[in-house]
Amino acid sequence: MVGMDNNMFRKLGNIFRYMKLEKEKSKNKKIDISLNIDTKIPKDINNIEIELKKIFVDSFDFILRKITIGDDFKREVIITYIDGMINEEIINNDVLERFLEFDYNKDNDEWTREEDIIQFIKKEIITASDIREVKDFKKTIESILSGDTLMYVNGADSALVISARDWKERSISEPVTESVIRGPREGFVENLKTNTAMLRRKIKNPKLKFETLTLGVETDTDICICYIKGIADENIISDLKYRLSCIKSDSILESGYIEQFIEDAPFSPFQTIGVSERPDKVAGKLLEGRIAIICDGTPFVLTLPYLFVETLQSSEDYYSRILYASFNRMLRFISFIITTMLPALYIALINFHTKVIPVRLLLSIMDSHEGIPFDPFWEAIFMSLLFELLREAGIRMPQPIGQAISIVGALVIGESVVAAGLASEIMIIIIALTAITSFIVPALSESLPFIRIILMIGANILGFMGIVIMLAIIMLHLSSLRSFGVPYLSPFSPFRKERIEDTLIRAPLWSMFKSSKLSSWKYSNNYSDDKNYIEKED
DSSP states (O other), X not given: OHHHHHIIIIIHHHHHHHHHHHHHHHTTOOOOOSOSSOSBOOSSXXXXXXXXXXXXXXXTTEEEEEEEEOSSSOEEEEEEEETTSBOHHHHIIIIIHHHHHOOTTSSOGGGTOTTTHHHHIIIIIOOOSSEEEEOBHHHHHHHHHTTOEEEEETTOSOEEEEOOBOOOOOOOOOOSSSOOSSSOOOOOOSOHHHHHHHHHHHOOXXXXXXXXXXXXXXXXXXXXXXXXXXXXXXXXXXXHHHHHHTOOOXXXXXXXXXXXXXXXXXXXXXXXXXXXXXXXXXXXXHHTTOEEEEETTOSOEEEESOOGGGGGOOGGGGTSOHHHXXXXXXXXXXXXXXXXXXXXXXXXXXXXXXXXXXXHHXXXXXXXXXXXXSOHHHHHHHHHHHHHHHHHHHHHSOHHHHHHHHHHHHHHXXXXXXXXXXXXXXXXXHHHHHHHHXXXXXXXXXXXXXXXXXXXXXXXXXTHHHHHHHHHHHHHHHHHOEETTEETTTTBTTBOGGGTTBSSSBOXXXXXXXXXXXXXXXXXXXXXXXXXXXXXOO
């Protein structure tokens, strides 16, 4: 059963993920996602101008300025950039003004030699802090589109990339999706460099590595792989890089695109890659040996490997005292059980096990069900669907209106449903309690509706036995899941006592963080052998 479930969810995902790449390999075709232009930079400044105007035709935000500099020996220079993506003050003060003030009559033979002109400008004239030389014309175009300023010099076969990026961005604020009472109030923003800087400020360690790449044929989105060298597993890093290299998509607009391309079980209701917009939370995961993927243009950062136990954890657990943190974790676990099993248990009790219900309570339930045209199963399905509609409406509507819809809609519709005889009062209470407890475990919000429906189906067919069978199927599926080679139910399955202290309860920090190397899992390509996961790293 486990093997069958594993093949259904893991292998199907691999087929969809790598089908296109294998097809391209079989045809021996090389994909060229770059611009269809010559790689060499023309030495003639006029040819450069013609090529640039041809590439950026009908682009009003493309700025090209051609100037002549020098006294006796004059040279033509092109400075080009995208309007709105650069800091014009840097270009004016550190580039243009320097060219005008520089004394070209002094002894500077390098100004007249074409082979030395780029190095001379870089060392003697321009005072910008971040400047580099490139010899590939395609890379200069990519740099312009990324917000850099390019300088082409007549007679030179290379160009200068001046980093003066500056565009309007959202200021750092508290994350909306992961609010805490105690802890940092800052969250990731849409700027890649700002996000990496926040992580660097948390972990002041030269072993913290940031590797960048671009994804998306049309978008060329900047992606950053973040990990701590010596703590993160090199096999997982290699596996991640391979999966990222297999992505052949026209666009990558958000980290969710990447998540769907690289996850282990795309057809599973459970996510195998973590998502967070809190720098402190991501920094903590990096210190445990995980890897983060930062995507330019979104505040949501991916973390992997991702375990099921993380859905019950919060960054605030480590800032609070042990008793309160452990109590909150147990509260989340109890809420998870209630929100998934309460409707199914009610259906099983009413349809199959009425004898275990106290007589007075049973009479009250029967009285509330009088005149209801649906049995408890369809009644629960109807009310669950109604709750999901209200929740979705509250999210999609503007915030002030959305809150009113969530509160007033639930009250008015709930009373109307009971008055119309479509649902009983006890069912309204059960669905309301189910909804409230689902908000306590937001990390499972995408999985809870599916789990709830599966358990209700089992309860409607076989009662308690049906619930047990469905729970067994769900547990078998969870046991078969892997997140980049790591068992999804670790450290419970396989059981590892050295990491059980940070699961349903939180042990004292001084007993958990005994060394800087917190990661104790092992990576393996063999999904059927769990021995590598049980062994602790030396």
